[in-house]
Amino acid sequence: MIDRLPGIYATRIGLDAALDDPKSATWIVLSGRKLSTLPERVAALKRARVLEGDGCSLTELPEWLPKLRHLRHLKFDENKLKTLPSNVGKLTRLRWIGLSQNSLRSLPESLSALTELRALWLDHNPKLTALPSGLFTLSKLALLDLTNTGITSLPSLSGLTSLRVLTL
Numbered sequence: 123m124i125d126r127l128p129g130i131y132a133t134r135i136g137l138d139a140a141l142d143d144p145k146s147a148t149w150i151v152l153s154g155r156k157l158s159t160l161p162e163r164v165a166a167l168k169r170a171r172v173l174e175g176d177g178c179s180l181t182e183l184p185e186w187l188p189k190l191r192h193l194r195h196l197k198f199d200e201n202k203l204k205t206l207p208s209n210v211g212k213l214t215r216l217r218w219i220g221l222s223q224n225s226l227r228s229l230p231e232s233l234s235a236l237t238e239l240r241a242l243w244l245d246h247n248p249k250l251t252a253l254p255s256g257l258f259t260l261s262k263l264a265l266l267d268l269t270n271t272g273i274t275s276l277p278s279l280s281g282l283t284s285l286r287v288l289t290l
Contacts, residue, residue: 124157124209127150135166145168145169147169147170148165148170148171148172149170150167150170150173152164152173152174153174153175153178154177154178156178156180157177158169158179158180160180160183160184160290162186162226164217165186168189168190170192172193172195172197172203173186173190173193173196173197174195174197174198175198176195176197176200176201177199177200177201177253178201179248180198180202181202181203181204181225182206183198183203183206183213185208185209185232187207187209188210188212189209191213191214191215193213193216193221195216195220195222196213196218197218197219197220198220199220199221199222199223199224200219200222200223200224201223201224203226203246204224204225204226204227204228205227205228205229206221206229206233206234208230209232210230210233210234211219211231211233211234212232212235213237214232214238216235216236216238217238217240217241218239218241219236219242219243221247222243222244222245222246222247222267223245223246223247224246225249226244226247226250229250229253229254229257231254232254232255233254234254234255235256236261237260237261237262239260240265241264241265242257242265242266242267243267244266244267244268245267245268246269246270246271247271247272248270250271251271251272251274252273252286253276258277258279258282260282261281261282261283261284263282264284264286265285265286266287266289267280267288267289268288268289273290
């Protein structure tokens with residue numbers, strides 16, 4: 123799906139190629155690698171706009187993630203993530219977060235600082251039973267996928283003025 127997003131004109135490259143030319147690396151793909159943790163050398167890729175790590179067996183994302191301050195798209199589907207770093211809200215340019223099919227139990231309140239966020243995929247995280255209250259103030263959020271989560275009720279959605287797709 124990310125291939126069809128408008129405004130991305132980058133070429134997908136792997137970590138080794140990105141580290142050879144960190145100033146031009148904008149789209150980093152780690153998908154399919156069996157990693158116990160995200161390699162800290164990824165933090166050197168300051169211009170990265172897209173970071174994908176589907177199916178890597180990760181249980182957490184590092185606290186240094188906000189060093190990638192230009193990130194617009196973060197996609198870590200099919201991992202074993204239980205939460206996000208508490209400082210994820212410092213990634214203020216994020217527009218798209220994909221966390222489908224993980225083991226999410228909670229999300230940090232700092233998500234409410236992601237005022238540019240337009241899409242959030244949390245589907246297939248059955249242990250996720252609540253969302254941060256600030257999430258419901260993100261006026262640019264247009265898509266929220268909560269399919270097959272443990273969430274049984276939602277507060278008022280009136281603050282989500284751009285919401286077009288809500289799946290439960």
